[in-house]
Amino acid sequence: MAEKLTGAARDEALTDLREAGWAEVEGRDAIQKTFQFKNFTRAFGWMTQVAIVAEKMNHHPEWSNVYKTVEVTLATHDVDGLSPLDVELARKMDRLAG
């Protein structure tokens, strides 16, 4: 089971993630990012790729899609907060978005 991110490791991860456009959710230990694509096909294609990765990790995003926009929130429900799995999934999402 994943462990909650704390201390220096958490600060370091959040610094990197902020640079990549992620932000902490207010009132909740979670991160969010809005991804914009060229069109719906690109957005949904990316979601499909991420879904396969997430299922392999057994770590699943909270997300919603409207046309070419995908709003993502990442948290580890099992620990009610951020864990290294969220950082890993965030980086994989960024990489797949190009």
Ligand SMILES: C[C@H](O)[C@H](O)[C@H]1CNC2=NC(N)=NC(=O)C2=N1
């Ligand atoms: C039983 C199962 O392994 C767990 O519920 C997994 C599934 N996917 C998950 N996804 C996320 N984001 N957080 C979790 O804690 C989590 N737990």
